Amino acid sequence: MNHSSTAQTLLIWVLVLIAFSGVELGEAKCEFKGIFNFGDSNSDTGGFWAAFPAQSPPFGMTYFKKPVGRATDGRLIVDFLAQALGLPFVSPYLKSIGSDFRHGANFATLASTVMLPNTSLFVTGISPFSLAIQLNQLKQFKVEVDQHYHSAHGTKGSKLPSPSIFGKSLYTFYIGQNDFTSDLASLGVNGIKSFLPKVVSQIAYTIKDIYALGGRTFLVLNLAPIGCYPSFLVRLPHNSSDIDEFGCMISYNNAVADYNDMLKEALSNIRPDLPGASVVYVDTHAVLLDLFRHPTSHGLKYGTKACCGHGGGAYNYHAQVYCGESKVINGQKLSARACNDPQNYVSWDGIHATEAANRLTTYAILNGSNSDPPFPLHQFCDLQPIG
Numbered sequence: 001m002n003h004s005s006t007a008q009t010l011l012i013w014v015l016v017l018i019a020f021s022g023v024e025l026g027e028a029k030c031e032f033k034g035i036f037n038f039g040d041s042n043s044d045t046g047g048f049w050a051a052f053p054a055q056s057p058p059f060g061m062t063y064f065k066k067p068v069g070r071a072t073d074g075r076l077i078v079d080f081l082a083q084a085l086g087l088p089f090v091s092p093y094l095k096s097i098g099s100d101f102r103h104g105a106n107f108a109t110l111a112s113t114v115m116l117p118n119t120s121l122f123v124t125g126i127s128p129f130s131l132a133i134q135l136n137q138l139k140q141f142k143v144e145v146d147q148h149y150h151s152a153h154g155t156k157g158s159k160l161p162s163p164s165i166f167g168k169s170l171y172t173f174y175i176g177q178n179d180f181t182s183d184l185a186s187l188g189v190n191g192i193k194s195f196l197p198k199v200v201s202q203i204a205y206t207i208k209d210i211y212a213l214g215g216r217t218f219l220v221l222n223l224a225p226i227g228c229y230p231s232f233l234v235r236l237p238h239n240s241s242d243i244d245e246f247g248c249m250i251s252y253n254n255a256v257a258d259y260n261d262m263l264k265e266a267l268s269n270i271r272p273d274l275p276g277a278s279v280v281y282v283d284t285h286a287v288l289l290d291l292f293r294h295p296t297s298h299g300l301k302y303g304t305k306a307c308c309g310h311g312g313g314a315y316n317y318h319a320q321v322y323c324g325e326s327k328v329i330n331g332q333k334l335s336a337r338a339c340n341d342p343q344n345y346v347s348w349d350g351i352h353a354t355e356a357a358n359r360l361t362t363y364a365i366l367n368g369s370n371s372d373p374p375f376p377l378h379q380f381c382d383l384q385p386i387g
Contacts, residue, residue, distance in 0.1 A: 034104030074355030
């Protein structure tokens with residue numbers, strides 16, 4: 001056989017292997033072409049600050065080196081998920097400049113709730129972009145995509161995806177914390193518990209609605225152990241008998257566990273109604289609880305102490321001086337500054353996790369070890385490193 005025929009034979013075999021692998025040359029395999037995220041500040045990649053510009057340093061210091069609309073020092077879980085799937089960071093739906101929606105959209109905003117409070121649309125400290133609003137934004141986004149795709153211009157050169165993305169994306173939910181915490185101080189644990197079933201039902205309803213739009217893969221992250229967060233340890237009423245051996249509030253964490261059980265059951269109940277769908281309960285609570293309790297076991301140093309805050313001590317959190325702020329209180333100027341080593345902390349500002357904690361939580365999501373039913377993403381995608 002001459003050199004020419006040998007080269008032709010090798011080329012044929014390469015093409016055959018590519019054809020049978022189902023993967024184009026130079027393209028990593030991944031069944032998910034995008035992410036549509038619903039949530040609050042725990043997964044907001046800049047939506048709130050696009051609507052109400054005001055964010056200042058030290059937010060964003062670890063990865064972005066500047067504020068980029070994330071309520072932490074760097075990347076969020078949704079950022080790490082996108083990186084692992086080989087996708088760009090998910091653009092906030094509310095950000096009109098520089099957004100690329102070819103791989104999904106992020107509807108999350110800081111201070112969002114699942115249920116809007118009954119009193120007023122604009123309640124102090126609560127975002128107007130509740131889960132119902134975020135769902136409506138998805139529906140409008142789909143209308144725009146469909147219309148654009150069927151127009152004369154199609155999607156060539158567009159920052160919009162093709163309509164097929166709605167059936168080939170992850171739909172992630174990280175929301176509910178503000179429903180749980182916004183009235184805790186006034187209503188107490190028992191008062192909050194009374195309306196939590198409505199919160200869970202609204203999440204289940206939203207999943208059903210998205211399923212009708214074509215969505216088939218849903219990752220629903222449960223509620224974090226707020227009884228370990230520095231801000232709540234400072235602000236919520238409790239006594240010493242309510243503090244466990246790890247420095248977390250027992251009653252509040254028990255209430256979170258009750259909510260998470262309700263959420264898990266609700267997701268289990270709707271699965272029979274959604275044939276062909278994957279509705280996955282993701283127990284990020286277990287991961288974060290272990291980080292707060294045993295930070296050194298995970299390469300961290302501080303559990304219930306905030307990196308960015310004022311006051312030092314066990315919590316480094318001041319209820320009147322938020323991360324990055326300076327205020328004069330009782331004639332004294334107080335400043336809440338960031339630590340130099342956020343990679344050693346679970347809590348960034350007393351309310352949100354650090355990039356380090358978000359990375360560790362994402363690892364558990366990727367391998368499916370904390371999911372019900374188990375949902376290891378590596379079976380669907382050639383995962384990329386998230387260092």
